[in-house]
Amino acid sequence: MNTYEHSVLLSVDKCIGCTTCVRHCPTEAIRIRDGRAVINEGRCIDCGECIRTCPQKAKKAVCNKLSDMDGFRGKIALPAPSLYGQFENLDDVDYVLTGLKQIGFDDVYEVSQAAEMVSAYTRAYLSTDGVKKPVISTACPAVARLIALRFPSLEDHVLRLLPPMEVAAQLARQRAMEAHPELQPEEIGVCFISPCPAKASYVKNGFGDYKSQVDVVVPMTDVYFQLINVMSAETQPEDLSSSGMIGVSWASSGGEASSLFNDSYLAADGIENVIRVLDQIESGNIAQLEFVELNACPGGCVGGVLTVQNPFIARAKLRKLRRFLPVSRNFLSQEDPYIPARYFFDTLPEYQPISRLSDSIAQSMRMMADIQALRGKLPGLDCGACGAPSCRAFAEDVVRGTAVMDDCLVSRVLPKEES
Ligand code: SF4
Ligand code: SF4
Structure with a gap:
């Protein structure tokens, strides 16, 4: 469970789902779901890049008064x-x-x-x-x-x-x-x-x-x-x-x-x-x-x-x-x-590598293989229409179970043998 308290938040009503922040987030923490941005708190480093780049000013910093x-x-x-x-x-x-x-x-x-x-x-x-x-x-x-x-x-x-x-x-x-x-x-x-x-x-x-x-x-x-x-x-x-x-x-x-x-x-x-x-x-x-x-x-x-x-x-x-x-x-x-x-301090804030797919090495390797296989079936356009920053990130989302193949609009319209 993510217990990190963040200072970058989304004003959902202002978001138009344009994907600008999705493409600029350095840790691939943002996805578009139901037409709006969603931040994965476990991945966000509060860098403020999404505040800087959002054309709608839908991202904001939460500080004290x-x-x-x-x-x-x-x-x-x-x-x-x-x-x-x-x-x-x-x-x-x-x-x-x-x-x-x-x-x-x-x-x-x-x-x-x-x-x-x-x-x-x-x-x-x-x-x-x-x-x-x-x-x-x-x-x-x-x-x-x-x-x-x-x-x-x-x-x-x-x-x-x-x-x-x-x-x-x-x-x-x-x-x-x-x-x-x-x-x-x-x-x-x-x-x-x-x-x-x-x-x-x-x-x-x-x-x-x-x-x-x-x-x-x-x-x-x-x-x-x-x-x-x-x-x-x-x-x-x-x-x-x-x-x-x-x-x-x-x-x-x-x-x-x-x-x-x-x-x-x-x-x-x-x-x-x-x-x-x-x-x-x-x-x-x-x-x-x-x-x-x-x-x-x-x-x-x-x-x-x-x-x-x-x-x-x-x-x-x-x-x-x-x-x-x-x-x-x-x-x-x-x-x-x-x-x-x-x-001095001893430990880094929250050691939790985001690239790890599973706690089991064998399971991680299996998931890596699945991601590779899925990438071969995707168009490779990195268009963002699925709500992920790239086809690679989308393939990972599907394998992790947070997206489904049908979210890729391009694959949906391609003839089956090409997809
Ligand atoms: S850049 Fe702003 S408007 Fe566009 S998806 Fe992100 S939060 Fe929404
Ligand atoms: S603050 Fe930085 S890491 Fe967090 S969602 Fe925005 S761009 Fe991504």
Whole structure:
């Protein structure tokens, strides 16, 4: 039974069954049934690709609302670094951070600050004996889930460090507890301002055996419109920022990898490119590398479906902003190879390979043979009229018992001896 709580949902009434999302879903999680899209929850990685591509806006991200923070006495904002790329002519991050306090947060902890720590820890991790190379980043939760579902043989390559959002949540809580001993832990609320639904799913489900320290995830779009109402160039902002170029660079593809000061890396973005790279690592068909950074969204987190700006524009804005920042404010000159135990996780979120046809090897082999035989009888047009993304996927559906041969309209009209 699938127990994963998702953050990408379908508004059935808006769906016209056009198959666009079926063809773009990277895990073949969507089928058309009775003229409407249906998501197989066991396969969905919450990448948001169907939200991005649906012409009817029938797919939506399910996150929290800012008002969900109302019940907490201590309210902490964790802005993702991509938030800084959303504003025109921003030359000082403190305008954004002060704006967050103006809209009701008591404290702000930059995820870019934690990112600089994770960069330093990753440098130490890479130099540890026995680590399987290339190490693959897990900062993008959609990629982490994709590896668990579709590339389980790469599990040993996965970086076992918590992502910056989670490190920031732990440190923000600790700071709040020290500053406000009168508050109980459950009275402190930590709110992540997210560029994508995958982060919301990560918070709902935890990371394997690790439970997230974030309480609420709100879309960046919601917070952006509140912020532009209160941010003003005339008001002197508070001195709040604690990160530099390295942390802010995590917002776009290549930022995490370049912070490792190691040329032996690869950074890929966009879910199709991510799958190509993972395929190549799995087949051993890739040059010797130390580190692989993968982001499901085009351009990295700036390309998330919950952002406001076009990712290329956001990236250009961040490049300009970086000119006003120090290289780093965390752990740059004073490397500390010791990684606190609380920043590790043990198991990937839900190890459940989707390519497995049956728990019995013999039965899997029989089903594979049936799929092959059935593919030979199908027209091979990949037209999508059956509701599956390809004839191969349709053959698998028939063998698994979730579709019937008559769903293939082309086979129905072909003379029997040709079908
Ligand atoms: S893209 Fe998918 S969800 Fe959107 S209308 Fe087409 S079939 Fe429905
Ligand atoms: S969120 Fe991604 S994996 Fe899930 S159904 Fe949409 S496209 Fe497929």
